[in-house]
Amino acid sequence: MGAYDKLKQEAYEANMEIPRQDLAIFTWGNASAFDWDREVCAIKPSGVAYDELSPEHMVVLKLDGTAAEGAMRPSSDTATHLVMYRYFGRESGIRGICHTHSPYAVSWAQAKKPVPIFGTTHADHYYKQIPVTEELTDEAIQGDYEIETGNVIVDALKSADPKELEMILVAGHGPFTWGSDAKKAVYNSRVLEEIALMAMNTLIINPEASQLKQSLRDKHYQRKHGKNAYYGQN
């Protein structure tokens, strides 16, 4: 048994869930799992197809990006994940991040529009629209691009609580999602994809559609997430 086997297994299973949930073709997605006790991250290796992936392939890195274990080169988006983990911090309890190029979420990111909150499916997961970041500047793109991608995400998150909002769109790029573990981060990517599809269809049917009224947003969010939540079996 290797020191990081459990974390690598978690990262592997989350990455395999990405194609299973129809969130990526080819290698267009990655998920990472984080261990706050040891401050290490396990992430998908760069450019390896899902059907060739195994738990041993997962690359383990320290919070500063230096290698901890693994022979392969990590996902090219690793630096973005690490900027986000550093911002979230241990107290957040956030232990997983997912990034894909799922088409409906990407469509909103490319339109540089936040996803409006039109219905209760959205309100079950967040009570406001899903934000989109600022565009990266030319200097940022030519500089440490992946770090700067993390920085625009962090900037956009300053007006939200990442324990409530677990998803964001990077302008012109696509979705990043997170959660209490890597599996939850992938789940949130699937949720965002559905919300993005439904919002687009809503605007096709009625370009003047209004966003969900506040009382209904509060009702749906609070029954799942509030201190008096009553959804589910616990």
Ligand SMILES: [Zn+2]
């Ligand atoms: Zn990407």
